[in-house]
Amino acid sequence: MSLVVDIERRLGEFSLSAAFSAGTGITALFGRSGAGKTSVINMLAGLLRPDRGRVEVNGRVLFDSGSGVDVPVHVRRLACVFQDARLFPHLTVRGNLLYGWRLAPPAERYVDFDQVVQLLGIAPLLQRRPGALSGGEQQRVAIGRALLSSPAALLMDEPLASLDAPRKAEILPYIERLRDEFKLVIVYVSHMLEEVARLADTVVMLHDGAVTGVGSAEDVLGRIDLYAIAGRQEAGALIHTIVEAHADEDGLTMLRFDGGVLQVPRIALPVGAPFRVRIRARDVSIATERPAGISIRNILRARIVELADTVGAFAEIKMAVGHATLVARVTRPSVRELQLATGCEVYALVKSIGIDRDIMETALPAVPARN
Amino acid sequence: MGHEEFQAIALSLKVAACSVLVGTPPALAVALLLARCRFPGKTLIDALVHLPLVVPPVVMGYLLLLCLGRRGALGEWLYDQFGIVLAFRWTGAVLAAMVMSFPLIVRPIRLSIDAIDRRLEDAARTLGAPRYWVFLSVTLPLTLPGIVVGALLGFARSLGEFGATITFAGSISGETRTLSSAIYAFMQMPNGDPAALNLVLVSVALSLLALMVSEYLSRRAQALAHGS
Numbered sequence: 133m134s135l136v137v138d139i140e141r142r143l144g145e146f147s148l149s150a151a152f153s154a155g156t157g158i159t160a161l162f163g164r165s166g167a168g169k170t171s172v173i174n175m176l177a178g179l180l181r182p183d184r185g186r187v188e189v190n191g192r193v194l195f196d197s198g199s200g201v202d203v204p205v206h207v208r209r210l211a212c213v214f215q216d217a218r219l220f221p222h223l224t225v226r227g228n229l230l231y232g233w234r235l236a237p238p239a240e241r242y243v244d245f246d247q248v249v250q251l252l253g254i255a256p257l258l259q260r261r262p263g264a265l266s267g268g269e270q271q272r273v274a275i276g277r278a279l280l281s282s283p284a285a286l287l288m289d290e291p292l293a294s295l296d297a298p299r300k301a302e303i304l305p306y307i308e309r310l311r312d313e314f315k316l317v318i319v320y321v322s323h324m325l326e327e328v329a330r331l332a333d334t335v336v337m338l339h340d341g342a343v344t345g346v347g348s349a350e351d352v353l354g355r356i357d358l359y360a361i362a363g364r365q366e367a368g369a370l371i372h373t374i375v376e377a378h379a380d381e382d383g384l385t386m387l388r389f390d391g392g393v394l395q396v397p398r399i400a401l402p403v404g405a406p407f408r409v410r411i412r413a414r415d416v417s418i419a420t421e422r423p424a425g426i427s428i429r430n431i432l433r434a435r436i437v438e439l440a441d442t443v444g445a446f447a448e449i450k451m452a453v454g455h456a457t458l459v460a461r462v463t464r465p466s467v468r469e470l471q472l473a474t475g476c477e478v479y480a481l482v483k484s485i486g487i488d489r490d491i492m493e494t495a496l497p498a499v500p501a502r503n
Numbered sequence: 504m505g506h507e508e509f510q511a512i513a514l515s516l517k518v519a520a521c522s523v524l525v526g527t528p529p530a531l532a533v534a535l536l537l538a539r540c541r542f543p544g545k546t547l548i549d550a551l552v553h554l555p556l557v558v559p560p561v562v563m564g565y566l567l568l569l570c571l572g573r574r575g576a577l578g579e580w581l582y583d584q585f586g587i588v589l590a591f592r593w594t595g596a597v598l599a600a601m602v603m604s605f606p607l608i609v610r611p612i613r614l615s616i617d618a619i620d621r622r623l624e625d626a627a628r629t630l631g632a633p634r635y636w637v638f639l640s641v642t643l644p645l646t647l648p649g650i651v652v653g654a655l656l657g658f659a660r661s662l663g664e665f666g667a668t669i670t671f672a673g674s675i676s677g678e679t680r681t682l683s684s685a686i687y688a689f690m691q692m693p694n695g696d697p698a699a700l701n702l703v704l705v706s707v708a709l710s711l712l713a714l715m716v717s718e719y720l721s722r723r724a725q726a727l728a729h730g731s
Contacts, residue, residue, distance in 0.1 A: 177629050178628075178629075179625050179628075179629070204633075205625075205628040205629060206628050206629075206630075206631050206632050206633045206634075207631075208629075209629075209630075209631050210629060211629050211630055211631075212625075212626065212629040214622070214626065216622075218620075218622055218623055218625075218626040220623060220626075220627070220641060221623075221645070221728065222644045222645060222647075222727060222728045231627070231630055231632075231640070232630030232631050232632075235630060235631035235632055235636070236631055277630065278629075278630070281630045281631050287629075
C-alpha cells in the first residue's frame with residue numbers, strides 16, 4: 133500500500149506545492165490553518181484539480197498532468213472523512229454506512245459491515261437518523277461509512293477539529309484502532325500537535341503552501357525549529373514506550389524506552405502495550421551532574437546533539453536519550469554558565485509528561501479477535 | 504347538486520392532476536438549471552418562467568391561442584403532423600393550467616435545491632458514487648420537500664385557473680367547463696345562483712383540503728429529508 137504525491141496548484145495569490153509519499157499507517161499533514169492542508173486532500177480525492185503534478189495510489193496513476201490522466205472522483209475511491217461529518221440526513225445510520233459499501237465492486241470489498249460496526253461501537257445507533265446523533269457519534273459513523281466503501285486509501289480532514297475535548301478523547305482511540313487493525317494508507321490532516329503526536333507514523337509538515345519537513349513522527353516533532361515552521365506550537369519530543377509495569381499502590385505506571393524508564397500517573401493499558409508520550413521542551417531541565425535531594429522522578433542520562441536559539445531569553449536544546457530524542461528549553465545564561473555544547477553528557481530532568489486524560493480514565497471495550 | 508356540477512368538479516380535479524403530473528418534471532429540470540447552472544441568458548429564462556405570475560391570465564391564454572390555436576404557428580403544425588388539437592379541448596385546459604402554475608412549482612423546488620449542502624454531494628462522490636447516482640441518491644431525496652410543496656401549490660393553482668383556461672380552452676360543458684368557469688356560467692344564468700353557491704362551497708372545501716394535505720406532506724417530506 134502506498135501513496136505518492138507531487139502536486140502544484142495556484143489558489144489566487146497562494147501557491148501550493150506538496151510532494152511526499154506515504155505507506156501503510158497514518159501520515160499526518162501537519163501545519164497551521166491556511167497552510168494548504170485541506171487543498172492537498174481535495175486534490176488527492178479529485179475534488180480539486182492540480183495545475184501540475186502526479187498522484188499515485190498503490191501503483192495506480194490517478195492524476196498525471198504530463199500524460200493528461202485525471203481519474204474521476206468516484207473511480208479513485210479515496211474516501212474522505214471531513215471535519216463536519218457530512219452524513220446524509222435523509223438516510224439512517226445504517227443507510228449511511230452502506231452507501232459506499234453498495235457502490236464498491238464486490239470483489240474489492242475488504243471490510244465487513246459487522247466488523248466496522250463493532251470496531252466503532254455504533255451498533256446501538258444503526259436505526260437512528262444523523263440529526264439525532266451527537267457530534268462524536270456522527271464522526272464515528274462518518275469514519276465507518278468511509279471505511280465500508282473499501283477505499284484505496286483513507287483521507288481524514290481534521291476529523292476532530294469541530295469536537296470538544298471529551299468528544300475528541302472519545303474518537304481518538306477508534307482512530308488508533310483503525311490504524312492498527314486495517315493495513316490502510318491513511319492521510320490525516322491536523323493542526324493539533326497532540327493529535328499528530330498520538331496518531332501519526334509519518335509527519336508531513338506544511339507551511340505557507342510548501343512542505344517544510346517530512347519524516348517519522350519522532351524526527352519531525354522533535355525538531356527544535358518546530359516553533360518557527362509550525363507556528364504557535366510548543367517544541368517538544370515524542371517518545372515511543374512500552375508499558376513495563378504498574379505500581380498500583382503509588383498510582384504510577386512505568387514506561388520503558390531504550391533510553392530508560394519514565395514514571396507517569398497510572399494509565400489504563402496492559403503491560404506490554406505500546407504507548408507514546410510527548411514531552412514538552414519547557415517541562416525539561418538540564419543538570420550537568422546527577423542532582424540529589426530533588427523531587428523530580430524522571431531523570432535521564434542524555435547527550436546534547438543540537439542547540440538552537442529560539443525566542444528571546446530561551447535556547448532550545450536537543451538531546452539524545454538512547455535512540456530517543458528529548459528537547460529542553462533553558463535560558464541563555466544557563467547555557468553559558470553550564471557550558472552546554474554539542475556532545476556534552478548531561479542529565480535531563482523531566483518535570484511532567486503530557487498524557488491524554490482519556491487513556492488514564494477509560495479503557496476501551498474489548499475488540500473481538502480477527503483472523 | 505346536478506349532473507353538470509359534478510361534471511365540472513370531476514373535470515377540474517382531472518385537469519389539475521394532469522397539469523401537476525405533466526408540469527412537475529420539467530419544473531424540476533428548470534429549477535435545477537436555474538439553481539445549479541450558469542449560462543448566458545439565464546436571467547431571461549428566469550424571467551420567462553416567472554412571467555405567468557405577473558402577466559394577466561387572459562394575456563397568457565391569448566398568447567397560447569396565438570401559438571397553439573388551430574391556425575397558430577405551432578398549433579397548425581401539430582395538427583398537420585400528428586392530428587393534435589389543444590385549443591378548446593380538455594387537454595388545452597391542462598396546458599393552460601400548467602403554464603399558469605409552472606412558476607409556483609419551480610420556485611419551492613429551486614429553494615429546496617439551493618438549501619442543499621453541496622459538500623454532501625462531494626462526500627458521496629468520494630464514496631464511489633458517479634454523478635447520476637449522486638443526483639438520484641442525494642440531491643433528489645433532499646429536494647423532495649420542495650417538490651411536494653411545489654406540486655401541491657401547482658395543484659391548487661390549477662384547480663382555480665380561470666382566465667387563461669377560458670381564453671384558450673373555452674367553457675364547453677363536459678369538455679372544458681371547469682369549476683371556475685362553471686361558477687361563472689351559472690352566475691350568468693337566471694336562477695343559477697344556488698348552483699353557483701354550491702360550487703363555491705366545494706371550491707373552498709377543495710382548496711382548504713389541498714392546503715392541509717400540503718402542510719402535512721411537506722412536514723413528512725422535511726422529516727424524511729432532514730432526519731429527526
